[in-house]
Amino acid sequence: DGGITQSPKYLFRKEGQNVTLSCEQNLNHDAMYWYRQDPGQGLRLIYYSQIVNDFQKGDIAEGYSVSREKKESFPLTVTSAQKNPTAFYLCAAAAAGANVLTFGAGSRLTVL
Amino acid sequence: AQSVSQHNHHVILSEAASLELGCNYSYGGTVNLFWYVQYPGQHLQLLLKYFSGDPLVKGIKGFEAEFIKSKFSFNLRKPSVQWSDTAEYFCAVNIARPGGGNKLTFGTGTQLKVEL
16 A cells, blocks of 8 residues: 555664664655654654755754655665754655645654 | 744643644745644644635544634634544644645644543
């Protein structure tokens, strides 16, 4: 069935390590997004991509990196430069020109 | 930059009580407005949306929201809540662009707990 798959669901990382979160979609949507969800802060946009091989910084891009080599994939790397990486990360996708996002189930990252 | 405010962070209601969750945004131009809901253990999903036309929009599960342009508000309402409405609710705003493209700005969320 169509949707967005995020993996892993739970991830533990030691300080100083980079980690990559996977996001795959089979909706054939052009646009993909990464949000970070923290209690009491809602969802904040990290990076987004409107088309393959192109992406833009969101509101809190520092310490993160992305790539968009394929339409269906938009991995997020949380680097050691991210000061407070423990959070719930949500990936989303939307059709070109559409305004409704479809979200994945999320990945919970805990830095030990 | 656009911003979204949800003033109620935690709301506790008894079943059958009426619900109204506030949402205000700061942007003077044309906006698209959304309410998303996150039930415990489930994906974030769209509850309802407003693009244009009738400012009173109906969503799933008996929810509705009213866009009041003069107040920059998009409050969510339900006449009678059920225990199954327990969830976190997020208001979101997108600036309408001619060529499309999204950059949704979300509010901080309201955690609703409905007690039996």
